Amino acid sequence: SSTRVVAAASCRAPLAMRAFQQRVAAPAALSASLAGLAVAGLADRRASDGRPRPPPTLLRAETLGEPPRRVAFLGNSYLYFNDCPRVFQFICKQNGHDVTIDTCLRGGSSWGSLLRLGNDMDVKFRSPAALLPDGSYDLGSPTVEAMLAKPGGWDFVIMNTFSQEAADLKTRKNGLKALKTLVPLVEGARARPVLLVTPAYRQHTKNSERLGGWQDFVWLQAEGYRAYAARIFELSPDARAERRPPCFADANRAFEIVRGERPELWQELYYKDGLHPSALGTFLEACVIFCAVFGEAPHVTEGMLEDPASIYARSRRMLPPPDVGRMPTAEELLYVRSVAMRACSSDEFAQVGGGSVQA
Numbered sequence: 001s002s003t004r005v006v007a008a009a010s011c012r013a014p015l016a017m018r019a020f021q022q023r024v025a026a027p028a029a030l031s032a033s034l035a036g037l038a039v040a041g042l043a044d045r046r047a048s049d050g051r052p053r054p055p056p057t058l059l060r061a062e063t064l065g066e067p068p069r070r071v072a073f074l075g076n077s078y079l080y081f082n083d084c085p086r087v088f089q090f091i092c093k094q095n096g097h098d099v100t101i102d103t104c105l106r107g108g109s110s111w112g113s114l115l116r117l118g119n120d121m122d123v124k125f126r127s128p129a130a131l132l133p134d135g136s137y138d139l140g141s142p143t144v145e146a147m148l149a150k151p152g153g154w155d156f157v158i159m160n161t162f163s164q165e166a167a168d169l170k171t172r173k174n175g176l177k178a179l180k181t182l183v184p185l186v187e188g189a190r191a192r193p194v195l196l197v198t199p200a201y202r203q204h205t206k207n208s209e210r211l212g213g214w215q216d217f218v219w220l221q222a223e224g225y226r227a228y229a230a231r232i233f234e235l236s237p238d239a240r241a242e243r244r245p246p247c248f249a250d251a252n253r254a255f256e257i258v259r260g261e262r263p264e265l266w267q268e269l270y271y272k273d274g275l276h277p278s279a280l281g282t283f284l285e286a287c288v289i290f291c292a293v294f295g296e297a298p299h300v301t302e303g304m305l306e307d308p309a310s311i312y313a314r315s316r317r318m319l320p321p322p323d324v325g326r327m328p329t330a331e332e333l334l335y336v337r338s339v340a341m342r343a344c345s346s347d348e349f350a351q352v353g354g355g356s357v358q359a
Helices: 008-012 015-022 028-037 084-094 111-117 144-148 163-167 169-188 214-235 237-242 251-261 263-268 279-294 302-306 308-312 330-343
Strands: 070-075 100-105 156-159 192-197 247-250
Touching (some): 070 111, 070 144, 084 100, 084 279, 084 308, 100 144, 111 144, 111 169, 144 169, 163 214, 192 214, 214 237, 214 247, 214 251, 247 251, 247 279, 251 263, 251 279, 279 308, 279 330, 302 308
Parallel strands (some): 070 156, 192 247
């Protein structure tokens, strides 16, 4: 059985806000976890258009006996643009965590199509940065099944689906259906799923105007991923037995924070197509994933500030050739790191203003 997801702070929310919350079904344990992570006064925060925000959508990982060592990524172009998995791995290394990663990525894929068709990085990742000592290329695993069945299992699986599939009520059911196949594979790997909530598009593209305005897209995306989290919990015996719902890495909320505080910089989080992330957008995405996995924000090291390009030195692919884009500035790195902290919605993260956080 399931109950409604209502964060503890929601009793002060206006009726419209409550109606939004009550549309999302989730297990009692998920509701309790959300309530436990609610920050005092969180309901008073406002979205960039002045409306009250939904309750926080990110559940950080519980403290583990040992730091995570193995993290798998499955998804689409939102992960392979600028090679977010390797950017995450670099940030981990700079923070003293030696993390093994693997990927199964396919452009434009949903979970369903990725499960059916597998990896398509044969061309995109065939680059000098992907070259291995034996002369082959690190393209990632050929299928989701092959990746998740690797010996040793995984600590976390970062997973995103096609953004509009999650946001559109008519297509969201396809993601819910795919989870029936995907969740047992994650369970078999003994991994904790982390739902990467990709941000609403900067501008209408790929028929996204049917979702309404930008803020509508933001809210629908959050709602869709809450529904996915509830379904994962329902399908996961391990999660229910251990009372640990899936985590969220909420890039959607992080981008929303930047839009409200620094709208000009928010434009810079996207590639020119208004859909995919720029180098700065990928760094923010990787910081949010780090927060979800480790339960704390990453340090931005002196080397990263002095040479931002070093963050992407091992990326198998950046932007579509011949586009190069620009590297973030040191100030931008510090600012978006602070945004990632705040997007995590945990009382362990300092509620600080942008740009004021020290590495």
